[in-house]
Amino acid sequence: MSQPTPRCGESYPYTLKDLGWTEEHERTFAKYTGPYLPGRVACRQKTVWDVLIDGGSVTVGISGALRRLGRFPAVGDFVVLLHQPKAGTSTIVDILPRKTLFERGSTGRDGADQVIAANIDTVFIVTAAGRDLNARRIERYLAIARASGARPVIVINKSDLADDPAALAGDLAAVATGIPVIPISAVSGEGVDRLGPYLSPRTTIALIGSSGVGKSTLINRLMDRPVQETSDVREYDERGRHTTTVRQLFVLPGGALMIDNPGLREVGIGTTSAGIAGTFPEILELAEGCRFSNCRHEGEPGCAVQAAVADGTLPAARLESYRRLMRELAFEEEKAEIGLVRLEKKRWKGIGKLARDIRKTKGR
Numbered sequence: 001m002s003q004p005t006p007r008c009g010e011s012y013p014y015t016l017k018d019l020g021w022t023e024e025h026e027r028t029f030a031k032y033t034g035p036y037l038p039g040r041v042a043c044r045q046k047t048v049w050d051v052l053i054d055g056g057s058v059t060v061g062i063s064g065a066l067r068r069l070g071r072f073p074a075v076g077d078f079v080v081l082l083h084q085p086k087a088g089t090s091t092i093v094d095i096l097p098r099k100t101l102f103e104r105g106s107t108g109r110d111g112a113d114q115v116i117a118a119n120i121d122t123v124f125i126v127t128a129a130g131r132d133l134n135a136r137r138i139e140r141y142l143a144i145a146r147a148s149g150a151r152p153v154i155v156i157n158k159s160d161l162a163d164d165p166a167a168l169a170g171d172l173a174a175v176a177t178g179i180p181v182i183p184i185s186a187v188s189g190e191g192v193d194r195l196g197p198y199l200s201p202r203t204t205i206a207l208i209g210s211s212g213v214g215k216s217t218l219i220n221r222l223m224d225r226p227v228q229e230t231s232d233v234r235e236y237d238e239r240g241r242h243t244t245t246v247r248q249l250f251v252l253p254g255g256a257l258m259i260d261n262p263g264l265r266e267v268g269i270g271t272t273s274a275g276i277a278g279t280f281p282e283i284l285e286l287a288e289g290c291r292f293s294n295c296r297h298e299g300e301p302g303c304a305v306q307a308a309v310a311d312g313t314l315p316a317a318r319l320e321s322y323r324r325l326m327r328e329l330a331f332e333e334e335k336a337e338i339g340l341v342r343l344e345k346k347r348w349k350g351i352g353k354l355a356r357d358i359r360k361t362k363g364r
């Protein structure tokens with residue numbers, strides 16, 4: 001192995017099955033005959049990955065081919081390692097097909113860094129009683145969680161700070177139709193047992209939310225020991241200090257796999273409308289009654305959605321939020337299209353150059 005000691009954490013004496021390895025993975029992996037090992041990515045630090053393997057872990061790099069293709073393994077990925085003990089190296093050479101892919105949308109230029117985690121069953125959208133508890137932010141998180149294919153659960157932490165903890169879930173009732181909303185206190189432990197049904201062995205849960213909401217404090221409580229650093233929020237605006245800087249997967253004592261993430265600064269909506277559709281079901285249902293099938297609910301005649309706002313059935317803030325996310329989606333789609341055109345032009349330039357080089361060689 002290139003570096004036997006994992007950099008992001010401790011050693012992991014787990015079997016592949018404990019890590020969520022299934023028969024389907026086994027079938028996909030069967031084509032690799034030779035010095036190959038399967039594993040699951042627990043942590044990534046810029047150019048090295050901690051990979052959990054049967055009974056241990058290794059810290060490795062990725063093959064040049066994966067790098068050239070821009071295929072960077074994410075935390076939670078099942079990967080194929082080319083294991084060459086004689087040469088003292090082990091390298092990730094492939095990523096097995098992902099069941100779900102959790103991305104934060106296109107907010108930056110480096111697409112690879114937009115991936116939050118892979119193969120997630122459940123996303124705990126963590127917010128906290130106080131300033132972070134904001135319906136618009138939760139709608140946005142719900143849209144990207146739904147787009148990933150994972151099941152979202154809203155966790156309202158710091159219930160011990162609320163004047164009326166029982167009313168916390170009610171604050172999100174309008175935006176979280178059909179989604180479990182669970183108030184807890186990671187510090188006192190109140191309500192944490194209600195997370196139990198989502199923590200079955202071998203299921204993977206990702207924690208997402210703003211910095212300072214208590215994601216790492218929750219991990220420490222569920223691990224029964226301090227595995228992650230935590231730090232106070234700023235008093236004047238209740239914002240966190242971005243204490244966690246790398247994503248990391250932990251195996252909880254009960255056997256569930258949980259990924260702690262750095263606090264998200266911004267969450268883009270990405271280029272898929274599926275998440276938005278699932279987040280605003282009542283608007284989509286109302287839209288069936290609009291006169292025009294392509295109605296954008298922005299003043300068109302015969303708009304059933306705006307009629308619902310006018311008669312008080314639909315809160316105006318909810319429609320505004322839907323419109324904002326749809327506008328963002330249209331912008332992201334346009335950006336992605338421009339990006340594709342550029343890529344295509346670059347490719348044709350490359351092919352043109354290759355053809356000129358061949359002509360030159362032949363002419364000689």
Ligand SMILES: Nc1nc2c(ncn2[C@@H]2O[C@H](COP(=O)(O)OP(=O)(O)OP(=O)(O)O)[C@@H](O)[C@H]2O)c(=O)[nH]1
Binds near residue numbers: 187264
């Ligand atoms: N009162 C109260 N404070 C909490 C609770 N959970 C966490 N905190 C405090 O909130 C602060 C931030 O907690 P962290 O766990 O570091 O927050 P985080 O979400 O991991 O933050 P980042 O790593 O920056 O993304 C710490 O001072 C915690 O002690 C809670 O249930 N109640």
Ligand SMILES: [Mg+2]
Binds near residue numbers: 215217243244
């Ligand atoms: Mg943290």
